[in-house]
Amino acid sequence: MKPELVTLHINGRTHTLALAPNVTLLHALRDLGYVDVKCGCEQGDCGACAVMLDGVAVNSCLVLAGQADGCQIVTAAGLGSVKQPHPLHEAFADSGAIQCGYCTPGFIIAAKALLDHNPHPTEPEIREAISGNLCRCTGYGQIVEAIQIAAERLASDEGRTTNDESGIRHSSLVVRPTGGAQ
Amino acid sequence: MLPEFDLIRPNTIPDALAILAERGGDAMPIAGGTNVVVDLRSRKHQPRVLVDVARLPGLRGVQRENGHLVIGGGTTISDLLYDPMIAQHAPALREAASVFANPLIRNRATVGGNLADASPAADTAPPLLALDAEVELASLDGIRRVPLVDFLVGVRKTLRRPDELLIAVRFPVPPDGSDSHFHKVGLRKADAISVLSAAVAVTCDAAGRCTAVRIALGALAPRPLRATAAETLLVGEKLTPVAIARAAHLAGEAVRPINDIRGSADYRRQVTEVIVRRLLDKLLSPEASV
Numbered sequence: 005m006k007p008e009l010v011t012l013h014i015n016g017r018t019h020t021l022a023l024a025p026n027v028t029l030l031h032a033l034r035d036l037g038y039v040d041v042k043c044g045c046e047q048g049d050c051g052a053c054a055v056m057l058d059g060v061a062v063n064s065c066l067v068l069a070g071q072a073d074g075c076q077i078v079t080a081a082g083l084g085s086v087k088q089p090h091p092l093h094e095a096f097a098d099s100g101a102i103q104c105g106y107c108t109p110g111f112i113i114a115a116k117a118l119l120d121h122n123p124h125p126t127e128p129e130i131r132e133a134i135s136g137n138l139c140r141c142t143g144y145g146q147i148v149e150a151i152q153i154a155a156e157r158l159a160s161d162e163g164r165t166t167n168d169e170s171g172i173r174h175s176s177l178v179v180r181p182t183g184g185a186q
Numbered sequence: 187m188l189p190e191f192d193l194i195r196p197n198t199i200p201d202a203l204a205i206l207a208e209r210g211g212d213a214m215p216i217a218g219g220t221n222v223v224v225d226l227r228s229r230k231h232q233p234r235v236l237v238d239v240a241r242l243p244g245l246r247g248v249q250r251e252n253g254h255l256v257i258g259g260g261t262t263i264s265d266l267l268y269d270p271m272i273a274q275h276a277p278a279l280r281e282a283a284s285v286f287a288n289p290l291i292r293n294r295a296t297v298g299g300n301l302a303d304a305s306p307a308a309d310t311a312p313p314l315l316a317l318d319a320e321v322e323l324a325s326l327d328g329i330r331r332v333p334l335v336d337f338l339v340g341v342r343k344t345l346r347r348p349d350e351l352l353i354a355v356r357f358p359v360p361p362d363g364s365d366s367h368f369h370k371v372g373l374r375k376a377d378a379i380s381v382l383s384a385a386v387a388v389t390c391d392a393a394g395r396c397t398a399v400r401i402a403l404g405a406l407a408p409r410p411l412r413a414t415a416a417e418t419l420l421v422g423e424k425l426t427p428v429a430i431a432r433a434a435h436l437a438g439e440a441v442r443p444i445n446d447i448r449g450s451a452d453y454r455r456q457v458t459e460v461i462v463r464r465l466l467d468k469l470l471s472p473e474a475s476v
Contacts, residue, residue: 005190025193025236028223047224048291049377060264060293066219067294070193071238114290135376136288 010073014038015082023069029055032069033079040081040109044138051137052106054113055079061117063136080109083116091161092116095154096147103141110137115151123159125151188226195238199245199324202351205237207326210348215239217260218294220287221303245298245353248272256356259298259322263310267292275359278313278366278385285309285370288377298352301334304344307405311338312385313368315402315410319357323350331356338409364389364398367465371457373448380405381449382458384437386465394424401433401462406441406454413437416462425469434463 007022012032019036030053033041044052046065053064056078084090092112095101102108111134118125118133125133130151131144139147194213196202206213214233216222217240225231239245245260248269255271266272266283273280286292286300286309300310301321311334319334323346334355337345346352360366366387372378383404389397399420401413416436423429438459443451 005192008193024190026188026190026226028188046227048220048287051288051290054290061290062294063220063290066223066291068193068216068219068223068236068238070195071216071219071240073195117289117293132376133289136290 010069014077025070027069028065029067029069029072030064038079041079042106051110054110061113080112091157092154095150099146099150101146101150103143107139111147119155189232192235199242202237202239203326207349209235213237217296217299220291220295253359254356256354257297258354259352261297263292263295278316278368281368282309282313302352304338304342307380311410312383312402312404316385316387316400317357319355321352322354324353325350340408361389365469367468369461382406382454384461388469396420401437406443413440430463430466434459437462
């Protein structure tokens with residue numbers, strides 16, 4: 005089990021590091037300081053570790069870091085900055101969708117994945133999209149509201165999405181519902 | 187912390203098959219990792235080598251080929267959900283994909299992984315059984331096709347040899363006059379492991395008589411099974427309420443469920459009959475909900 009070189013493009017920065025094969029993407033990210041990616045259940049049940057992997061929202065606890073070699077990764081923090089937050093960041097703050105905050109980065113990623121291909125989701129669609137994320141402060145109502153608000157703001161102010169990095173909308177791997185046959 | 191293993195990332199299917207041939211029982215393919223990583227963590231599996239097949243070219247996507255739909259083993263559950271050919275020809279499979287785990291898992295979990303893992307509760311198994319699917323197993327010796335019904339041998343047991351990779355699952359494009367549906371009973375709306383699941387696929391002639399009927403059931407026996415007595419009863423018949431009720435009763439008698447934390451055997455048996463009846467009803471009136 006000797007370490008192997010893995011290159012990860014994270015929030016627009018490139019890291020090349022030697023990793024043991026049994027390191028998950030979750031722990032690789034956290035060890036690099038991307039601690040907005042949370043370690044929850046490590047079984048794919050809670051969604052706290054969700055990141056965008058080549059434009060697709062995934063649980064980073066179920067991806068081996070080596071499997072992500074060469075991939076574009078965007079974490080919740082990478083969607084914007086303190087100076088220029090993403091509309092989802094602002095909407096979560098404005099709606100009080102955050103209580104302890106542990107689940108928040110995962111919800112932001114799930115919401116981002118939804119809004120990328122469905123800019124005007126219905127409430128059931130929002131609830132479906134966040135069904136892989138658990139909030140144990142029982143804040144789902146405000147989270148749904150925050151995603152609705154973010155969708156409205158994104159629709160009325162397309163320019164605010166320019167913070168998006170790393171070609172989230174242009175992955176060759178992702179299959180969009182509006183796309184044709186592969 | 188995961189146990190120790192080596193991770194090999196071949197670039198082509200032949201390279202992957204060569205590694206599997208060489209390392210055999212020491213090696214395990216990994217795609218989305220939604221089962222494999224969890225099982226590694228719990229030490230259910232302790233392979234020395236993992237062979238990453240998640241990004242192998244030619245393993246992902248749905249194609250039409252000589253009257254069959256061929257789904258690459260590396261096709262994700264999300265891919266199924268968004269594929270127009272699946273929506274048109276395999277509504278039962280699309281319905282199963284829509285209630286498979288949760289959206290984050292669906293983006294990684296693959297059809298090949300779901301079948302090769304061979305959980306009795308695997309959600310793609312009943313619809314694919316109802317669609318009369320075969321799996322394609324590739325090794326250095328070539329490709330062999332095995333009917334899915336034979337491939338699934340028991341709990342977490344399949345006919346896959348250690349040197350083989352499940353590269354595709356294929357089924358005949360259902361003829362005109364066909365329809366299929368799937369329903370899963372879970373303890374919560376999302377991210378549920380099936381208490382039981384059922385899929386029906388039926389082809390009717392112009393007069394409304396069934397020319398082909400397949401009914402498949404999940405989490406009701408050590409492996410997903412076909413309710414053959416119920417199927418036989420319906421062939422040549424119209425889908426009348428009486429015929430449906432009799433077939434659904436036979437389906438309920440075909441199952442061999444267990445008591446577990448998700449439900450009792452008695453509950454499962456009774457609900458099987460109800461779900462099969464509703465699925466068959468739905469073939470007559472598409473608007474009905476199960």
